[in-house]
Amino acid sequence: MTAAVVLGLVTGLGCLGIVHGLRRGSHSLEMVASTMNRPLLPAASPSSTTDTMPSLAARAGGAAIAMGERAGLSVHPHWQALLPSLDIAGVTPAQLASKMLIGGGAGLLLPPALWIAVQPLGVGLSLMIPVACTLVAVPAGIFLPVAGLLRRAQARRRHFRVVIGTFIDLVVLSLAGGVGIEGALFAASQVSSDWAARRLARTLSKARDVGQSPWIALGRLGEELVVPELVELSATLQLAGTEGARIRQSLSARAVSLRRHEQADAESEANAVTERMFLPGALLLVGFLLFVGYPAFSRILGGF
Numbered sequence: 001m002t003a004a005v006v007l008g009l010v011t012g013l014g015c016l017g018i019v020h021g022l023r024r025g026s027h028s029l030e031m032v033a034s035t036m037n038r039p040l041l042p043a044a045s046p047s048s049t050t051d052t053m054p055s056l057a058a059r060a061g062g063a064a065i066a067m068g069e070r071a072g073l074s075v076h077p078h079w080q081a082l083l084p085s086l087d088i089a090g091v092t093p094a095q096l097a098s099k100m101l102i103g104g105g106a107g108l109l110l111p112p113a114l115w116i117a118v119q120p121l122g123v124g125l126s127l128m129i130p131v132a133c134t135l136v137a138v139p140a141g142i143f144l145p146v147a148g149l150l151r152r153a154q155a156r157r158r159h160f161r162v163v164i165g166t167f168i169d170l171v172v173l174s175l176a177g178g179v180g181i182e183g184a185l186f187a188a189s190q191v192s193s194d195w196a197a198r199r200l201a202r203t204l205s206k207a208r209d210v211g212q213s214p215w216i217a218l219g220r221l222g223e224e225l226v227v228p229e230l231v232e233l234s235a236t237l238q239l240a241g242t243e244g245a246r247i248r249q250s251l252s253a254r255a256v257s258l259r260r261h262e263q264a265d266a267e268s269e270a271n272a273v274t275e276r277m278f279l280p281g282a283l284l285l286v287g288f289l290l291f292v293g294y295p296a297f298s299r300i301l302g303g304f
Contacts, residue, residue, distance in 0.1 A: 013108075082096075082146070082149070084153070084224060084225055084226040085149055085150055085152075085153035085226075086149065086153075087224060087225060088153050088156050088157060088160070088225045088226075088227075089149055089152045089153045089156060090195075091149060091152075096145060096146070096149060099145035100141075100142045100143075100145050100146070102141075103140075103141030103142055103144055103145055104138050104141045104142045105141075106137075106141050107134065107136075107137030107138040107139075107140060107141035107142075108134055108137070108138050108141075110137065111129075111130040111131075111133035111134045111137060112130050112134065114130070115127075115129065115130035156196075157225070157226070157227055158262075158265070159196060160196045160225070160227050160229075160230070161227065161229050161258060161261070161262060162262060163192070163194060163196040163197055163200075164196075164227075164229050164230060164233060164258060165255050165258040165259055165262070166192075167188050167189065167197070167200060168233065168251050168252075168254055168255040168258070169255050170184075170187075170188035170191055171184045171185055171188045171251060172248055172251050172252055172255070174187050174188060175247065175248050175251075176248065181214075181237065181247060182208075182214055185204055185214050185218075185237070186201075186204050186205075186208065186214075189201035189204050199221070200218070200221075203217050203218065203221045204217065204218075213238075214237070215233075215234045215235075215237035215238040216234070216238070218230055218233060218234040218237065219231050219234030219235070219238075222234060229258060232254070233254060236250050236251065236254055
């Protein structure tokens with residue numbers, strides 16, 4: 001009887017969530033204004049129309065985002081702190097919300113389902129066990145996508161710093177060839193097909209189209225992606241563009257500083273990995289000593 005009640009409750013909650021997620025919510029003014037600044041996507045071919053249709057999970061994520069905006073969660077400090085990570089990781093808020101919904105739903109449904117499945121086998125498990133597992137699995141399923149997003153954003157920020165160092169070297173080479181600062185920045189951003197280089201190229205192209213200074217655009221991009229090195233590069237370029245500073249020497253020093261910083265980070269990470277490997281190595285050594293010394297130890301014990 002208890003299993004039927006729990007199963008009916010979980011099924012009813014799932015049906016309510018699906019029905020509410022499929023409802024098309026009204027878009028807020030902030031969402032409509034943000035779409036005006038997005039780049040236009042190429043027209044899809046007729047054969048790929050079915051591939052571009054939003055899936056059920058994406059629609060559920062969009063519905064969750066709309067519910068959060070209506071509830072005022074979009075201005076929450078924790079959600080605002082995730083926006084730069086979403087931007088640099090290339091993940092939309094709807095995708096993150098759908099992953100959180102899937103993880104939370106799996107954590108809600110799997111423990112009761114497993115408990116019901118083992119009941120015909122005669123396994124006497126208390127009802128508190130699936131309840132406790134559900135209380136642990138639901139928050140874990142919700143926050144695991146957030147943790148994965150933060151790890152991916154951290155890795156892409158590190159990659160962005162490496163690209164910035166190479167970008168600065170290319171700018172210095174262009175300046176040595178007699179190119180102006182704006183032309184050197186734009187030419188250096190067009191060399192690589194890397195995602196970070198393309199992001200720099202789009203930012204500089206947009207700044208040139210609207211008549212904005214390239215260092216201001218780069219500084220704004222660094223603030224949006226939380227990349228301090230890009231903000232520092234913007235400040236260095238602004239000194240050259242407004243006060244006529246010796247830009248080549250400044251940029252060369254900035255590139256050397258970035259490479260040293262990356263080298264220090266790589267060395268610290270390697271040292272951390274070495275320290276983590278100490279315990280497995282010690283356990284292997286103890287196991288090897290036990291394996292080698294066991295025959296002699298058993299003969300000593302057998303002699304008594």
